[in-house]
Amino acid sequence: MSRPTTQQRWFSLIMRAIWRARPGAVAILILSACSAQARLPEVDYTKLRITLTRSACFGTCPDYRLVIRGDGLVEFSTQEQAVDGVAHRHRQNSAAAFVRVTGKHFARIDRAQIDALLQQFREGNFFALKGEYRASVTDSPTYVVSIDTGNGAKRVIDYVGREVGMPQAVTDIENAIDATAGSRRWIEGTAEVIPLLQAEGTRFDGPVGAQLMLAAAARGDLDMMARLQHLGVAPDASDPLEIAAAREQPTALSWLLDHGAGKRQSDLRNALRAAIQSDSQGSYDVIRARVDPAAITSDAATVMLRMAAGNGNAAMVAWLLTLHPEVDGYDQATAQKTALFEAASGSCSDDRAKAKCDRAGVVRMLLDAGADPVLTRSDYRQSVLQFVGDANVARMLLKAGADPNYRDDDGEPVIFSIDDEATALALIDAGMKLNAVRPADKMTLRGWARYQKWLHVLALLRRAGL
Template sequence: MFDSLSQKAPQPGLEHDFGGSFARCFQPTNFRTTLQSYRERKSKSRPPASRPCIMVDVIRTIALTCLLSSICLGASNEKRPSYPSYDYEIARAHEIKPHRRTIPLKGVSPGFNQLRLTLTVSPMGDVVDAGAGGDREALKFWPQLQDEVRQWKFTPFEENGQAVTAEVEEYIDLVPPERLPMIHVAAPILRPTSKVAITLSRTGCFGSCPSYTVTVGTDGIVFAGGGYVVASGKHTDRVDANQLRNLAKRFVTADFYSMDSSYTASVTDNPAYTLSIVIDGHEKKVEDYVGSWVGMPAVITELENAVDTFAHTERWIDGSDGLVEALRGENFNFQSFEAQLMLKEAASRGSTETVRKLLKVGVPLEPLPAPKPDRPYVTSQLESVGWLNAASSHPEALQVLINAGASKNDQSDKDLALAGAARSGNVGTARALMDYGANPNADLSARAVTKGGGGIKTQRTGAGSVLIDAAESGNPEMVREILRYNPELEARDGQGRTAVFAAGEYRDGDKDGARVECLHLLAEAGADVNARDNEGNTPLHETFLTDVEEELLKLGADVNARNKDGETPIFTTVDDDAIPLFIEHGADLTIRNNKGETVMEAAKEKGPLREEAFRKAIQKLNQR
């Protein structure tokens, strides 16, 4: 049903080159991508599971004749090795430059053209195997790129201090050939005394793209932070005028004054960038809205990134080294509400050293009131979030805050931070929080829990119990740790789902067999594998992980349980591998849903691939 990555939207969380390293353009994870990612990984790292022969003793309709038989799906004799896997965010921190991530090629059409790469990287950091997924148009360019990708180098990936062979996720964006200037426009002469001002503006997007404007001029640097930055508002720093003129020379050399005034792609929800330079009163401005998709010369992106590098904007955006020193240089008030927001933002990004420095210069941990309406400031999603909750996904930053006594008397913050640590699967962090007083049996159903993904922080009703968050992490040790405290096994989230449902979810980077182990631990503790959510679904209705489906059936899941739409798991599954599995375990194909459809009739609405999956499953049964 889902061939490759055919969705025409940016890959979830991908740092697009059309925005440089500072454009963390996030699109909410869509189900299609999640399922495809799981399928690709399953096909590479895990052999087909061996399934026992089970007699199917259910009378079928005439249209499904010859289904009274047994089925046995044998395991493959060839077992491919399974390696630790790393997503693109981790992989890119290991890249040894240069890796081209946006590649112009003749024949590429304007628009979204992306290859999802799965690389096998040796302990020495060499690419020893490379595969690509994508739509047909993108995949036809893969042969031209394989040799280049195989030359990529990484610093070694390590497990327990040892370099290991790793499976790595990467992406390449394919773009049309560059649209170079047709008419040359002479740039102003750059003199040793020239007044120069270069401005870069980046807007927000449908996600967590940082929005800010930075101007580097011969009289200094001015940074104006908007959303999704650590240091919002106006901040300044000094500049070396001669070095700035050297940067301006790059604009002149790149023929920036001859470039088109706008490179705009027909796409929505992405950040827009504006780059301008003024040399002795002569201005040139270029607007870049996913410009690489329409042939914008790559040098413009290089200049955008050069401005960020020159101004060290990462200190204000991410809270990296140099932030506190720059704030001191502008006489910033560290005993202010804005300073507290900076501390939370830095903690939420895991900028541990900046957290230490902000505490050292006196940012107070007792909550301060927000500015009055007549005093403008940039609001933050973390305003109402506690110190510990903000840092819950980053063990080192969290420990610094605990050591400083943050939220010592705030039980709610401790409990919500524990939920965050459980969700991230970090057992050490969870233990540290429980030692600090967090309650593993806290009822979170009425509390606003802060969740993050791709840099976005959202608040929503809690999962109901820390156990649900632990199961969602997919880390058996995390589940085992929370089970030690005898939690309520059937606690439910806002959708009525229990920890068993959460154990059947999927995250890119899950270790093979980990979710099955989580499920087994929950069932062994007495959790109900046939629990119902608010729509009447059981965990077998909801999961699309084949190994989890198998384990649920072994544990007694009802293959013919009907939800409020009258549908059994074979109706709702999106895992084609589950169809023969469910049939072999007694799925009744004669059951009709509330629309009066059998599963075969309902399959027609889900497309030809679903129909084909049923046809093959039935054909195999008829041949036995």
């Protein structure tokens, strides 16, 4: 018999010492060591099952389940039983599965792909993980990963698990299952799903085909759109037209119009609205060339005017003003304010929008068209100066008659909605009272200026003895 190594002798001495002091601790150490080194049980491919469930959330989370079997069969399904109470509540409040191809569908993968996936489970030490990682948050999806090798099974629940110490390996395994199964083709309705559906005998002249045309239009996938038309999908539905307009896919939009879409002026009008709302200039140009301006009612033009003004799109606003909208129109049901308020209070934040965002120009056009420079005309009376972040726009509104001392329904002076110092100075130059106080918490202008770090305003207040 070989003699014990030095390391083994030291380990034996340490364990004896621990045993004398606390016998129960030895068992805990042994169990911990075993857990830390838990291996993937031997795989029986005839019984192997790997599953991934992703649940609904209070949003647009895809809700589906994947099963990968040892013989390479992949099963994708929606509307399976909810994994837990949280997932059940989310599903009850979710309008859809947010999956393009719903139901139960199948595909096949090869042994090499299964083995690569099993290796991820080994490297992630999956069988040593806790059974549940659940953060104390709401509104998020529940993910469940499980594996049954035929000689041992393990399930891990991930509810925003990374926030409570869940290893990155779990997320990596979840993503690897998706990638191996090819779940994207069902979730997003990509072209790769078509042959699978054909093999299942799916008819494309129904809801499935309509969803796939919608998905292809959103991506601007002309090849897929043409293929779907060949399979019997009529391209004249209104939904693909609207989504292509909203996603700024002018080429797809033109293809749809050339193949029968947009025969009804109402469809063109809805697509135009989608393009304006998403500030999709290319889509807007395509639709505007086809729509009959006489088919756009004053009410529809009013809604679109607010959208275009909110985006600071001067070209769209200029055209919409020719359609005789109600310049001061607002929608109490959707809490939309007047076009002037939307233009004045917004910002050109992302780089893509900045190139075509001209808020000052839009404000000037609306004032010239007779927009009220005082109130938003909303159910909650606010000044058009509320939330303005551009001093030039503020000066324009003040010159037109906006009140620098306006108070809303709660008695709050408009200055307390401003966070730009140059705009604040414009209000002060126009006669704003320096002794303004916010009723809710008695904050003075000095307190607000200190909070906003307005050095010039603070200096001005010192000189005024305030």
